[in-house]
Amino acid sequence: MARGSRYQRYEGGDPLAPPVDLAEALDAIGEDVMAGYSPERAMREYLRRGDADRRGLDDLARRIAERRRDLLDRHDLDGTLREVQELLEKAVLAERGQLARDVEMDDGDRALREMQLDNLPPSPAAAVSELSSYEWSSSEARETFEQIKDLLGRELLEQRFAGMKQALEGATEEDRAAIAAMLADLNELLEKHARGEDTPEDFADFMAEHGDFFPEGPRDVDELIDALAQRAAAAQRMMNSMTPEQRAELMELSQQAFGSPALMDQLSRLDGNLQGLRPGEDWAGSEQFGDGEGLGLGDGTGVLQDIAELDALAEQLQQSYNGARLDDVDLDALARQLGDEAAVDARTLAEIERALRSSGYLQRGSDGQLRLSPKAMRQLGRALLRDAAERLSGRQGARELQAGGGSADATGGTREWAFGDAEPWDLPRTVLNAVRREVASGGRAPGARGVRLEIADVEVVESEQRTQAAVALLVDTSFSMAMDGRWVPMKRTALALHQLISTRFRGDRLELIGFGRLAETLAIEELTGLDAIWQKGTNLHHGLLLAQRHFRRHPGMQPVLLVVTDGEPTAHLETSGDVWFEYPPHPVTLARTVSELDGATRMGAQTTFFRLGEDPGLARFLDALAKRAGGRVIAPELDDLGAAVVGSYLGDRASRSPYGGSGSGGAGETFGRWGGGWGRGGWVG
Known part of the structure; x- marks a missing residue:
């Protein structure tokens, strides 16, 4: 069978761009999860921030707010009244000039007319109403006054029908009659639809006769109602936004539009029909506008539609309602307001969200909460391991032993x-x-x-030759680790080492042990999502007990002990199971800790301490422990912690022999920030 092709509408963006890559998104989400965020919140934060290649929701929302503020700054809603006032002043000025020049006019008639002009009410609406029966001496003044009525009629219709204002400029009596007929037929159609009595033929007949008034080309009566209701609701919101005085003046002026009260009756009837058919539109809201460029009644409706659309977009981008999804964002509206590029960014973010939810990186636990799946943990581990490998790229010396034999x-x-x-x-x-x-x-x-x-x-x-090892990674989970910014690097280190052992050295057995006031073994998922708890105590003694239990479970493997800490032991486990805590460290706590380290050393454990921070007391204590155990101390910068632990593990695998207490890499040696390679003293492989 011939293979078919499927076509769809081009949605913008680079057509040759690669598919959405979740690696960067997952790295950012994993970083936030390790910092204590829930996966759901971490995903939301990533979508809000975006990344190096695309804008996030916060940037799009900021641009929406800026556009809305720009509209408010540039326009105000009394523009129609201001235009009426200007035309009124022009007409009165022309009339006064004509009265002064007409020498043949009766002086009493001139005085009466001048007095009438002098005593016009300050309200433009009231002044127009009073002058509606005035007999103009100036033809220029008469034409200007007629422009006021024409303006009002066109503005009123522009509220309801897009493009009507320009189309009716210079309209004839026949044009006005056609509008009146259209409004009457439209109201009849809407009333039949409300009763459920209309047919498709009714709509077709209406459009055949009056379709020129609807350039947007509605395909059925519902689309026609939707378009009219949105503009009518926007017009109502505009009226609500005006002061009572402005609103009263405009309504009074509107009565005089085209000099036809019937037009106002038809428009009022239309508003009532639309509100009944579309009660969900915002008919009661209002907008506040500042000083700026004057805006007509009809133009104001268009701007208010923009503002309503911007408000809807702001809510969609905020994603603060229950069940919010980026699929909710109206991409067409976003393109109208901010351009196609913004719509492409939002579409890509929506694709990332869908991909994260459907790709298996996030899964719901029995409690209904989202969690990073094992697949996501492996992806994060690979990224962190790559980072460690890059930092280790300058290392010299053997990584693994080559040897013959059946176990190779x-x-x-x-x-x-x-x-x-x-x-x-x-x-x-x-x-x-x-x-x-x-x-x-x-x-x-x-x-x-x-x-x-x-x-x-x-x-x-x-x-x-791959000699199997039982690896115990002890990580300090006391509150000082979180307080001093070491919480996330600690987790990144554990995840990188876990990924290395589970994929490259599957014969090795890794035990993750967290020690705070108490010690506990942790699955990698538990450690990654572990929140910092305000608890006093650094119970290395208990951690070493659990490490020895792990070594005893694997008697044929080489024990490897890795300890990451930022403080001296301040707690130990009593024989009763209770925790003893005291700061500064009590001699009994130190003695119990040293005793358990001796037990691990007798089991042949290769020991490395990773010292975080510059505490001189901790430095002296760990130097003494390393010398006693024949191990070493490494003091990396936080950014290098993962590479230091991974490198130490690989070095221990290569040698499988305890380190001496002197020489390069011996007890007490510390490493500063490595940069491109290793720091002072080199690296023992």
Whole structure:
């Protein structure tokens, strides 16, 4: 069968852009989760911030607010009244000039007219009403006054029908009659629809006769009602926004529009029909506008529609309501208000949100709360391990031992056979080497059968000795770690080491142990989501007890002890199970801690302490512990903690022998910030 093609509307953006990459989003979300945010909140925060390639919701919302403020600053809603006032002053000025120039006019008539003009009420509406029966001497004044009525009529219709204001400029009596007929037919159609008596033919007949008044081209009566109701509601909100005096003046002036009270009756009837058919529109709201460029009644309706759309977008971008999703954002409206680029950014964020929810990175637990899934933990671990590897890229020396024997594992590579090698041959490579050699030497002898092997042709399967290790990573979870900004680096370190062991050294066994006032073993998911708790106590004694239990469970493995801490032990576990806490550290606490470290050392544990902070008391204490255990102390910067722990683990795997108490890498040696390679003293591999 021929493969079909599917086409869809182009939605903007770079058509050659790669699919949405969740790696950056997941890294940012994981960072916030490790800082104590829930996954749901962390995802929301990422969507609000955006990333290096796209704007987030906060930036889009800021631009929406700026556009709304710009509209409010540039326009005010008494623009129509101001225009009426200007036309009125122009008409009166022209009339006064004509009265002064007309020498043939009766003086009494002139005085009466001048007195009438002098005593016009200050209200433009009242002045227009009083002058409606005035007999103008000036033709210019009469034409200007007629412009007021024409303006009001066009403004009133512009509220309800887009484009009507310009279309009716200079309208004839026939044009006005056509408008009156359209309004009458429209009201009849809406009233039939409200009763459920209309038919598609009724709508078709109406559009056939009056379709020129609706350039937006509604396809059915519901689309027609939606368009009219939005503009009518916006017009009502505009009226609500005006002062009572402005509103009264405008309503009084409106009565005189086209000089036809029937027009006002039809418009009032239309408003009533629309409110009944679309009660969900905002008919009672209002907007506040500042001083600025005058805005007509009809134009004000259009601006209010913009403001209503901006308000809806602001709520959608805020995502503060229950069940909020970025799919709720009206991308068409966003493109209208901020341009296509903003809509593309919002669409991409929505795709990221959908992908995060559907890709398995987030899953709901039995309590209904979102959590990072094992898949997400692996992705985060890979990213953190890559970061550690980059920092380790300058390290010199062997990473793993190569040795023969049945316990070695294939690396996937091959190498030339050497005397003493016991690895199996790689037969395809060996035969290929023989064929190449024969071809290069001039070909095979006539009649020869098979391939003649020489010892130089032989390649063996490369393998590496992987001594299994029982690794105990003890991380300080006392409150000082969170208070001093070490909480997230500690978690990143644990996650990177967990990823390395679970993917590269699957034969090793890792135990994560957190020690605060008490110590406890933690799954990587528990440690990643662990919140800081205000508890006094650094119970390294209890942590070492749990580490020895882990070593005893794996008696055939090499014990590796890694301790990350920022404070001296201030708590220990009593034989009763109670916790003893005292600060400064009590001699009994120190003695119990040292005793358990001695127990781990007797089990052959390779020990490394990672000292965080500059506490001189902690430095002296850990130096003494490292010297006693034949281990070492590393004092990395926070950014290098993950690389330090991973590098130490790899170094221990390479040597599988305790470190001495002197020389490079011995007890008490500390490392500053490494930069491109290792710091003072080098690195022991």
